[in-house]
Amino acid sequence: MSLGDNQLNQECCAPIARAPLSEADAAELVVLLKAVADPVRLRLLSMIGSHPGGEVCVCDLTAAFDLTAPTISHHLKVLRTAGLIDSERRGTWVYYWIIPTAVARLGELFTPLAEPVAG
Amino acid sequence: MSLGDNQLNQECCAPIARAPLSEADAAELVVLLKAVADPVRLRLLSMIGSHPGGEVCVCDLTAAFDLTAPTISHHLKVLRTAGLIDSERRGTWVYYWIIPTAVARLGELFTPLAEPVAG
DNA sequence: CTACCATTTAGACGACCGTCGAACTATGCA
DNA sequence: TGCATAGTTCGACGGTCGTCTAAATGGTAG
Numbered sequence: 001m002s003l004g005d006n007q008l009n010q011e012c013c014a015p016i017a018r019a020p021l022s023e024a025d026a027a028e029l030v031v032l033l034k035a036v037a038d039p040v041r042l043r044l045l046s047m048i049g050s051h052p053g054g055e056v057c058v059c060d061l062t063a064a065f066d067l068t069a070p071t072i073s074h075h076l077k078v079l080r081t082a083g084l085i086d087s088e089r090r091g092t093w094v095y096y097w098i099i100p101t102a103v104a105r106l107g108e109l110f111t112p113l114a115e116p117v118a119g
Numbered sequence: 120m121s122l123g124d125n126q127l128n129q130e131c132c133a134p135i136a137r138a139p140l141s142e143a144d145a146a147e148l149v150v151l152l153k154a155v156a157d158p159v160r161l162r163l164l165s166m167i168g169s170h171p172g173g174e175v176c177v178c179d180l181t182a183a184f185d186l187t188a189p190t191i192s193h194h195l196k197v198l199r200t201a202g203l204i205d206s207e208r209r210g211t212w213v214y215y216w217i218i219p220t221a222v223a224r225l226g227e228l229f230t231p232l233a234e235p236v237a238g
Numbered sequence: 239c240t241a242c243c244a245t246t247t248a249g250a251c252g253a254c255c256g257t258c259g260a261a262c263t264a265t266g267c268a
Numbered sequence: 269t270g271c272a273t274a275g276t277t278c279g280a281c282g283g284t285c286g287t288c289t290a291a292a293t294g295g296t297a298g
Contacts (some may be wrong), residue, residue: 017169017222018169019165020165020169021161021162023162026165027151027158028209030157030158030161033152033155033156036152036156037152037156039142039145039149040145040256041138042145042152043140043145045135046139047139047140050136050138057240057274057276058274058275059274061279062275067256067258068257068258069261069274069275070260070275071256071258073277074257089274091265091266092265092273092275093274093275104230106228107227107229110222110226110229111223111226111230121261150241165288176244178244182296187266187287189247189248190286190288191245192246192247193246193286193287195246196246197253208245208294208295210246211294211295211296212244213244
């Protein structure tokens with residue numbers, strides 16, 4: 001399915017505490033962060049990312065929330081547009097999986113900070 | 120200054136891809152993520168975190184943006200309420216610094232994911 | 239005490255976001 | 269062909285968020 005070329009530049013941005021983030025880099029990263037800064041989307045991402053087979057059917061995701069199908073679909077689209085997940089239709093059902101590099105970029109952004117400041 | 124006890128439980132939440140996040144954990148983490156999911160606040164956090172002395176005067180932060188002082192003050196308050204930074208007044212000026220453990224928690228949440236899925 | 243400066247608080251306004259119900263698309267099956 | 273099911277898109281509504289101006293607070297210096 002792959003929504004296209006709205007994925008972020010893979011090489012973008014040193015960790016937050018290494019150097020002040022430029023206006024452009026911040027704007028780019030905020031797309032990723034906004035996608036994740038919602039309780040439903042954070043749980044969706046966690047469900048998809050932690051699923052044994054690596055992919056999850058939308059039907060399972062919808063069932064786990066007290067929300068309508070359109071709402072879940074909307075949240076999945078936000079995550080997909082941000083480049084954090086991708087999806088494919090197989091027969092009747094649609095399956096989603098995580099894009100590890102995109103999620104890892106979020107981790108790299110914050111992780112290396114603990115050392116230079118705390119140490 | 121320390122806005123009080125709204126800092127998150129330090130032990131909260133395994134990495135996103137280890138196990139599905141509970142509703143409560145997600146709600147708790149979203150406070151942190153929302154605080155960071157704004158371009159101005161992300162740059163503020165980066166400026167504060169990457170500053171040589173470890174702390175920055177508000178006057179320097181305000182000067183770096185095309186926004187009014189109240190707006191910057193508002194964003195700093197959001198970051199402080201989330202427990203990501205703290206501040207102290209010294210004479211005429213107010214200084215802010217980062218709280219490394221809080222920022223590191225964000226890193227831990229996303230980092231370990233790259234391995235089990237990609238490897 | 240007064241004047242002045244740095245920062246925060248309060249209140250208002252417009253834009254954005256999460257949610258829903260209704261309608262649409264796509265697949266499978268009889 | 270036609271119907272049932274899975275999922276998405278559309279349009280609307282209410283609440284949240286970022287920004288501003290105006291006013292208050294805390295501190296220094298005459």
